[in-house]
Amino acid sequence: xxxxxxxxxxxxxxxxxxxxxxxxxxxxxxxxxxxxxxxxxxxxxxxxxxxxxxxxxxxxxxxxxxxxxxxxxxxxxxxxxxxxxxxxxxxxxxxxxxxxxxxxxxxxxxxxxxxxxxxxxxxxxxxxxxxxxxxxxxxxxxxxxxxxxxxxxxxxxxxxxxxxxxxxxxxxxxxxxxxxxxxxxxxxxxxxxxxxxxxxxxxxxxxxxxxxxxxxxxxxxxxxxxxxxxxxxxxxxxxxxxxxxxxxxxxxxxxxxxxxxxxxxxxxxxxxxxxxxxxxxxxxxxxxxxxxxxxxxxxxxxxxxxxxxxxxxxxxxxxxxxxxxxxxxxxxxxxxxxxxxxxxxxxxxxxxxxxxxxxxxxxxxxxxxxxxxxxxxxxxxxxxxxxxxxxxxxxxxxxxxxxxxxxxxxxxxxxxxxxxxxxxxxxxxxxxxxxxxxxxxxxxxxxxxxxxxxxxxxxxxxxxxxxxxxxxxxxxxxxxxxxxxxxxxxxxxxxx
Amino acid sequence: xxxxxxxxxxxxxxxxxxxxxxxxxxxxxxxxxxxxxxxxxxxxxxxxxxxxxxxxxxxxxxxxxxxxxxxxxxxxxxxxxxxxxxxxxxxxxxxxxxxxxxxxxxxxxxxxxxxxxxxxxxxxxxxxxxxxxxxxxxxxxxxxxxxxxxxxxxxxxxxxxxxxxxxxxxxxxxxxxxxxxxxxxxxxxxxxxxxxxxxxxxxxxxxxxxxxxxxxxxxxxxxxxxxxxxxxxxxxxxxxxxxxxxxxxxxxxxxxxxxxxxxxxxxxxxxxxxxxxxxxxxxxxxxxxxxxxxxxxxxxxxxxxxxxxxxxxxxxxxxxxxxxxxxxxxxxxxxxxxxxxxxxxxxxxxxxxxxxxxxxxxxxxxxxxxxxxxxxxxxxxxxxxxxxxxxxxxxxxxxxx
Numbered sequence: 059x060x061x062x063x064x065x066x067x068x069x070x071x072x073x074x075x076x077x078x079x080x081x082x083x084x085x086x087x088x089x090x091x092x093x094x095x096x097x098x099x100x101x102x103x104x105x106x107x108x109x110x111x112x113x114x115x116x117x118x119x120x121x122x123x124x125x126x127x128x129x130x131x132x133x134x135x136x137x138x139x140x141x142x143x144x145x146x147x148x149x150x151x152x153x154x155x156x157x158x159x160x161x162x163x164x165x166x167x168x169x170x171x172x173x174x175x176x177x178x179x180x181x182x183x184x185x186x187x188x189x190x191x192x193x194x195x196x197x198x199x200x201x202x203x204x205x206x207x208x209x210x211x212x213x214x215x216x217x218x219x220x221x222x223x224x225x226x227x228x229x230x231x232x233x234x235x236x237x238x239x240x241x242x243x244x245x246x247x248x249x250x251x252x253x254x255x256x257x258x259x260x261x262x263x264x265x266x267x268x269x270x271x272x273x274x275x276x277x278x279x280x281x282x283x284x285x286x287x288x289x290x291x292x293x294x295x296x297x298x299x300x301x302x303x304x305x306x307x308x309x310x311x312x313x314x315x316x317x318x319x320x321x322x323x324x325x326x327x328x329x330x331x332x333x334x335x336x337x338x339x340x341x342x343x344x345x346x347x348x349x350x351x352x353x354x355x356x357x358x359x360x361x362x363x364x365x366x367x368x369x370x371x372x373x374x375x376x377x378x379x380x381x382x383x384x385x386x387x388x389x390x391x392x393x394x395x396x397x398x399x400x401x402x403x404x405x406x407x408x409x410x411x412x413x414x415x416x417x418x419x420x421x422x423x424x425x426x427x428x429x430x431x432x433x434x435x436x437x438x439x440x441x442x443x444x445x446x447x448x449x450x451x452x453x454x455x456x457x458x459x460x461x462x463x464x465x466x467x468x469x470x471x472x473x474x475x476x477x478x479x480x481x482x483x484x485x486x487x488x489x490x491x492x493x494x495x496x497x498x499x500x501x502x503x504x505x506x507x508x509x510x511x512x513x514x515x516x517x518x519x520x521x522x523x524x525x526x527x528x529x530x531x532x533x534x535x536x537x538x539x540x541x542x543x544x545x546x547x548x549x550x551x552x553x554x
Numbered sequence: 555x556x557x558x559x560x561x562x563x564x565x566x567x568x569x570x571x572x573x574x575x576x577x578x579x580x581x582x583x584x585x586x587x588x589x590x591x592x593x594x595x596x597x598x599x600x601x602x603x604x605x606x607x608x609x610x611x612x613x614x615x616x617x618x619x620x621x622x623x624x625x626x627x628x629x630x631x632x633x634x635x636x637x638x639x640x641x642x643x644x645x646x647x648x649x650x651x652x653x654x655x656x657x658x659x660x661x662x663x664x665x666x667x668x669x670x671x672x673x674x675x676x677x678x679x680x681x682x683x684x685x686x687x688x689x690x691x692x693x694x695x696x697x698x699x700x701x702x703x704x705x706x707x708x709x710x711x712x713x714x715x716x717x718x719x720x721x722x723x724x725x726x727x728x729x730x731x732x733x734x735x736x737x738x739x740x741x742x743x744x745x746x747x748x749x750x751x752x753x754x755x756x757x758x759x760x761x762x763x764x765x766x767x768x769x770x771x772x773x774x775x776x777x778x779x780x781x782x783x784x785x786x787x788x789x790x791x792x793x794x795x796x797x798x799x800x801x802x803x804x805x806x807x808x809x810x811x812x813x814x815x816x817x818x819x820x821x822x823x824x825x826x827x828x829x830x831x832x833x834x835x836x837x838x839x840x841x842x843x844x845x846x847x848x849x850x851x852x853x854x855x856x857x858x859x860x861x862x863x864x865x866x867x868x869x870x871x872x873x874x875x876x877x878x879x880x881x882x883x884x885x886x887x888x889x890x891x892x893x894x895x896x897x898x899x900x901x902x903x904x905x906x907x908x909x910x911x912x913x914x915x916x917x918x919x920x921x922x923x924x925x926x927x928x929x930x931x932x933x934x935x936x937x938x939x940x941x942x943x944x945x946x947x948x949x950x951x952x953x954x955x
Contacts, residue, residue: 158854160855160856161854161856161881162855163854204720205720205724207718211718215691215695216718218724219691219695228930232930233930234928234930234931234934235930235931236928236931238905238906238907239854240852240853240881240882240906241692241852241880241881242851242852242881242907242909243852243907243909244907244924244927244931245907245931245935245952245953246728246731246735246736246924246938246952247681247727247728247730247731248728248931248934250694250724250727250728251723251724251725253724253727254720254723254724255723258723274776297636297637297638298635298636298748299748300748300749300750300751300803300804340778340807340810341775341776341777341778341810341811341814342810342811342813342814344806344810345804345806345807345809345811348806349804349806349807352804352806401716401717401718401719402716403637403639403715403716404636404637404638404717405634405636405637430718433717434637434717434718435717435718468715468716469714469716470714470716470719472719472720472721473716473717473718473720474718474720475720476720477720477721477722481721485721485722488714488721489721489722490711492708492710493711493712493722494722495708496725496941496942497722497723500723500728500938500941501723503934503937503938503941504934515722515723516722516723522708
């Protein structure tokens, strides 16, 4: 870091909002995924948009790369800053700037916590629909960067479906306004392009989101099954019937027991191989009741042992708390937890779940599944102890096999957690060099010198330009590939 | 060799169709690879290429060396009713796609303006949603991924075939509404819904102000219609303005919404028979392909009434359809360059974007599909165009002159 930088940054944001000491920086060396650790050179916490702009312009003048970060709840290593980069933590920029109940929109700063926006809009009979499990901590800015999902995205859509306009701060310190309050773009859909770009295009400094009316009637069902496959077939039956539940979540036995052993115990049956948590909502209680009855019948027909309807709001909240805190509950199983994320076609769920069980058995690992079954969005979670190198390697090998199984089933490598650094190595498995090259070229339009969140999302060594310039070398960027590492050789022999 | 001789050598005789009305050679590649081959060659040879679908929407009048039509890309490689997904080539007509999906119990819940045979690629490239945007969102919300060919012949895939996907940047959303400026869409992965088991349309005729109030009452009652469309008399071919309400879904939900509609509006609506409803929505869609100019503007619900007045004042009370609660107004009729440019400037002052959807080339090239960009947008659009069409082969007027 150049001399005096911390002082100059402190002059902008206040000295106490610049973290230089190693002990302070270590706090920011990880996100929600325990397998990656990067120590930033400096951590800066701007408190206002103007401070943030001044900070970015100062960094741009010195050509210092930077990484925007929200609450650090991400699960792909996306908000980690390498040595030589400055971490910009945006949690102090947490003002809700406007709530317009007539037009059902809100304008927020990036550091606003997801759940707080819904709390703030509830008085108007509205809510912000995307509800990641970390919603009590994660920020809207982080949600935008990752295109975050959540259980209720089955009916209401992911973050990209709810963001209508953005003010973006580019890496050179200039501002861009994209989208409009109506959702119609001023030109091409740059809002849609920006959402989910994982901080590679710039920082969203003002975010305009759609708000939805709170449902007037809700029914929450808990169904339990003797087998994962049967539960998966229950999911298919509901979807095929044309019913769109607000949420359709699945947990396997390992996860059920972890929750039931924790303070979040929800009354899930421990002897079940799987449970489905199904929520139906709408305007009319009678219609919701009729749909709930239909779902009960479909699940019983598919082989559910029993289906229970939450009797009241307290029981509903208890059932949901178990689901939303499942990741926390799994912390009891072991020292570390890898929360995986992949998506498969819904009809492939039963087959893929069995495949994952087989992989876990072969590598002698504890894999717990808790996921958005209605979307086919899997979260196989592997419990392990990262201090055991051999175990850690088995986790990486199993993770890779799980990804490959999902791709083979017609799926993809992430549905809501993003690529970050964790999944860079899998990108060439789903995109060819041409497509990766196109993505990289788009990034360079926004950030020509790759100053914002460098080294994330697109594996440069797999892009067409790199492959063309290095004939004879195998395309791909799996230098972290665990199987290659296990063989004691880099995947791309001679590339480094 | 002439351009046609080169194209025949490249793609075979079957790819060359009868020339367009302006004598521009019309080429119909038979596969995505053939599109890549053609555009790669066009890039090398310096040919200017205009993109066409079935020729039912955008006027085929842009000056070009060749017209690339996607009409032979009309296959549907996959329909997965149990996953509610499908993969279709860009040149398939919406009518054919709808029919094949319906045969499998699936529904692509969009009703764009234009004729029934309008191609999927055209609908995606222009992001033209119709009344169903009220219940099912804009076109981009129905897309899982696209494959497109850049102006220099590179084949790029984005997204995938699953319901959620955040792997890589979302180039699908860039293509949806890009008007072909960033490449030619060849393949589309669609998000479907099950064919609604109940689907009923109600109409109410009246003064615009009254119908606007009724629309607000419907929204306030928490009803979630599939469509809630305010239509001008000329477009609806009625004496007065019409508010169309379409309820679609499970019988229980539709029955509940019918009761709710009656309660919220005093039972003033009239239900249409199925064939009447079909004719009403079809006529509405087709009306926008008849007049020379069609554009859409984005308006928050509270500004909708004022903007309808503005359109009436500046362009006349032509054919208008609006989804006030979904923030969209579409206009079609005759207009001059001056009037459109003035309107766009006025709207920009009100923070309302105007997207020109179709118009004859002289008007289109002067006004542009887009314009009045907000701060910093222009350089990004220019950069993206250079990225995806480095030689400027694709004849698309993103911004006006």
